[in-house]
Every structure is written in structure tokens, then in C-alpha cells.
Amino acid sequence: MTLSEFLHQLTTGLQQTSALEFIAVIAGIASVWFSRSENILVYPVGLMNTGIFIYLSFKGHLFGEAAVNFYYTVMSIYGWILWSKKDATKAENILHITQSNKIEWKQQLIFFLSFYIIIFFCLSWIKNAFAPEAIPWADAFASATAFTAMWLMAKKKVESWYWWIATNIASIPLYFVKGYVFTSVQFIVFLILAIAGLIEWRKRVMNNEY
Secondary structure, three states: OOHHHHHHHHHHHHHOOOHHHHHHHHHHHHHHHHHHOOOOOHHHHHHHHHHHHHHHHHHOOOHHHHHHHHHHHHHHHHHHHHHHOEEOOOOEEOOOOEOOOHHHHHHHHHHHHHHHHHHHHHHHHHHHHOOOOOOHHHHHHHHHHHHHHHHHHHOOEOOHHHHHHHHHHHHHHHHHHOOOHHHHHHHHHHHHHHHHHHHHHHHHHHOOOO
């Protein structure tokens, strides 16, 4: 694809962006912004984003991404509960930002690989059965990294941002080739915010703010 073709597709895609996709993208960006600052609004705003993208992902035959957004919805409720818990004696949040140890890193890798394998084989079957437009290896990678990131975000682990960065890098071209250009642009913003979030959360841990 030449630069002129890329710019043409980008312009055309932005012009064809639906109001629903626009709302979802804005909600998604706001959600990531809130997570960077450790604001619990990340979850109610995020639920608006995931609900819309479940619909859009099915429509675009991105079944792995649809599964991810359903998982986001469940984990958002779970994370909302965890982030809301207060210490009765100190009147402060029980859950704080922490870094993973070696055992937790191994658990993350196993978690990721397990979901990648499952999603890849499911999407390969779907591609052969009735959705030739599906891209199993890329969709599975974006999905599995996102599953891992959301799980770790609910536990306020610094490493969640590394997984978000991987998800965003994979999702930018994935949504672009499917015609969701504005959503692809969203993931570019997400990537920038994820890097900022990583820096911010690492800073908070190193400064022992809790």
C-alpha cells in the first residue's frame, strides 16, 4: 500500500465512521485516561465502550475481539468491585499498585499462551467454516494480550501496561484492514496513553505513594 492509498483509505474510513463507533472510541479513550490516573471511573466509562464494541466486532467478523470485549465487560465489573473495596479502619482503598514477582510473571505468560492457543484454534475453525475474512493469528494475539492486560489491571499490576502496549500495537493494523479506521486511530491514542500509564504507575510504585 502506497502512502497516497493509505491516506485515501484513512480519509474515506473516517468519513464513514458511524456515530456508534465514534461514541465507543471517545468512551474508550476516556476510560484509558482514567486508568492511567487510577480513577475508578475507568470501569463505568469502559463498560460503555465494551458494550458497543461487542456489536461492532461481530459485525466486522472480529470474533476474537468480540470475545475480548465481552471479557472486558465481565472483568470491568470484577475490577470495579476490587477497586471499590475500602479499609474500614483507614478509610482508604485496600488495593494498591504493585509490581509482579517472578512467579506472577510466569502465571501471566501461561495465562496468555493458554488463551492464545484456544482463541487461535477457535478462530481458525470459524474462518474455515463461515468467516473467510477472519485473521486468526493476529486476532488471537490481540485478544490474548488484552485478556492478560485486563486481568492484571483489575489487580492493579504495573505489568498490565506492557500487555496493553502489545494489544494496541496488534490492534492498530487489525482494525484498519477491517475498515474501522477511526477505531484504528483510537488504538494509536491508546498506545500513547498506555506508555504514559506505564510511566505513571512505575513512578507511583518507586515513590512508595501508598
